[in-house]
Amino acid sequence: MCLTVFAYKVHPDYPLIFASNRDEFYDRPASAATFWYDHPSLLAGRDLKAGGTWLGITRDYRFAAITNYRDMSAIKKNAPSRGDIITNYISSNLATPEFLSLLKKSADSYNGFNLIAGDVNDLWYYTNQKDDPVQIEPGYHTLSNAFLDTPWPKTEKALSEFKTVINEHGPEENRIFELLQNTERYPDESLPSTGLSAEMERVVSSIFITSKNYGTRCSTVICSNPDADTTFTEITYKKGEVEIDKTVRYRF
Numbered sequence: 001m002c003l004t005v006f007a008y009k010v011h012p013d014y015p016l017i018f019a020s021n022r023d024e025f026y027d028r029p030a031s032a033a034t035f036w037y038d039h040p041s042l043l044a045g046r047d048l049k050a051g052g053t054w055l056g057i058t059r060d061y062r063f064a065a066i067t068n069y070r071d072m073s074a075i076k077k078n079a080p081s082r083g084d085i086i087t088n089y090i091s092s093n094l095a096t097p098e099f100l101s102l103l104k105k106s107a108d109s110y111n112g113f114n115l116i117a118g119d120v121n122d123l124w125y126y127t128n129q130k131d132d133p134v135q136i137e138p139g140y141h142t143l144s145n146a147f148l149d150t151p152w153p154k155t156e157k158a159l160s161e162f163k164t165v166i167n168e169h170g171p172e173e174n175r176i177f178e179l180l181q182n183t184e185r186y187p188d189e190s191l192p193s194t195g196l197s198a199e200m201e202r203v204v205s206s207i208f209i210t211s212k213n214y215g216t217r218c219s220t221v222i223c224s225n226p227d228a229d230t231t232f233t234e235i236t237y238k239k240g241e242v243e244i245d246k247t248v249r250y251r252f
Contacts, residue, residue: 002021002022002023002067002068002144002145002204002209002216003020003021003023003067003142003143003144003154003155003158003180003207004018004019004020004021004065004067004116004142004143004144005019005020005140005141005142005155005158005159005162006018006019006140006141006142007139007140007162007166008123008136008137008138008139008140008141009121009138009139010138010139010140010166011166011170011171013170013171013225013228014171014223014224014225015120015121015224015225015226016063016120016123016222016223016224017166017171017221017222017223017224018063018065018220018221018222018223018224019162019176019177019179019180019219019220019221019222020055020065020180020219020220021180021207021208021209021216021218021219022045022054022055022216022217022218022219022220023204023209023214023215023216023217024214024217025213025214026213026214026215026217026239026240027213028047028049029047029048029049030045030046030047030048030217030218031045031046031048032045032218032234032236032246032248033045033220033232033234033248033250034248035250039087039090039091041058041059041060042056042057042058042087042090042091043056043057043058043059043232043250043252044056044057044086045218045220045234047081047083050081050083050084051081051083051084051087052081052082052083052084052085052086052087053083053086053087054066054067054083054086055086055220056086056087056090057222057224057230057232058090059252060119061119061120061224061226061230062089062090062118062119063116063117063118063119063120063123063222063224064085064086064089064090064115064116064117064118065086065115065116065117066082066083066085066086066113066114066115066116067113067114067143067144067145068082068111068112068113068114068145069111069112069113069114069127069128069129069145069146069147070112070145070146070194070195070196071112071129071194071195072194072195072196073195074111074112075111076109076110076111079109079110079111080109080110082110082111082113085103085110085113085115086115086117088103089103089117096117096118096119096122096124097124097133099117100115100117100124100126100133101133103115103126104126104128104132104133107126107128108128110128112127112128112129113127113128114126114127114143114145114147114148115127116136116143116148118136119226120224120225120226121226122135123135123136124136125143125148127147127148129147130147136148140159140162140163140166141159142155142156142158142159142162143155145194146192146194152191152192152205153186153190153191153205154186154205154206154207157182157184157207158179158180158182158207161179161182162176162179165179171221171223173221173223173231173233176221177219177221177233177235179207180207180208180219180221181207181208181219181242182206182207182208183206183207183208183209183210183242184206184207185202185203185205185206186202186205186206188201188202191205208242210240210241210242211240212240215239215240216237217236217237218234218235218236218237219234219235219237220232220233220234220235221233229251229252230251230252231249231250231251232249232250232251232252233247233248233249233250234247234248234249235247
């Protein structure tokens with residue numbers, strides 16, 4: 001997952017409103033979100049190559065999402081899958097700070113990552129590019145392939161439109177998915193330098209990414225309220241297109 005925007009303890013009815021795009025190579029197999037047979041309380045998509053996930057929530061509102069931290073000069077060969085971090089967290093009985101403290105001991109073995117973990121009332125952020133986890137403050141936040149709330153053009157655009165939707169319409173799924181499907185690219189001078197070629201920096205500068213081999217595979221919107229209903233909606237796209245291939249929706 002490479003871009004997310006979320007409202008944390010902002011909306012009166014939903015402590016967590018979370019919207020994200022997962023970007024990946026088109027040939028990497030994955031399954032649509034469902035409750036897992038081997039972790040029955042976990043609702044998540046699944047990476048069928050390594051077995052982990054990029055985003056998941058349980059019936060008791062334990063939640064985690066991960067993005068890559070993009071630094072092409074620091075790629076480790078044969079590093080463990082970052083998607084396993086989420087399943088390890090979900091399946092543990094540790095409180096979030098305890099889990100993150102344990103994760104910190106092995107974090108350097110992974111390629112760069114950003115992790116959001118906790119429950120809808122107590123969220124934490126940890127990256128293996130910095131020393132310590134931090135508790136996330138209530139408000140609007142964004143995350144892509146840099147640190148939490150880094151102002152890249154696409155994160156600023158997504159966050160601005162997300163705030164407008166929530167403030168004017170509430171968590172209206174269609175409007176949120178619409179902003180996640182924005183394919184606008186940005187000029188070179190406004191883009192970060194992460195070790196990609198200038199052409200690829202341009203390709204991945206959009207909220208919704210399209211290219212020959214790599215792009216946005218799915219979008220997810222979660223509206224969670226432990227005292228009422230939580231909805232989880234995932235749209236999977238056709239290869240290289242802003243065209244829906246499959247939609248799954250759960251309420252619990």
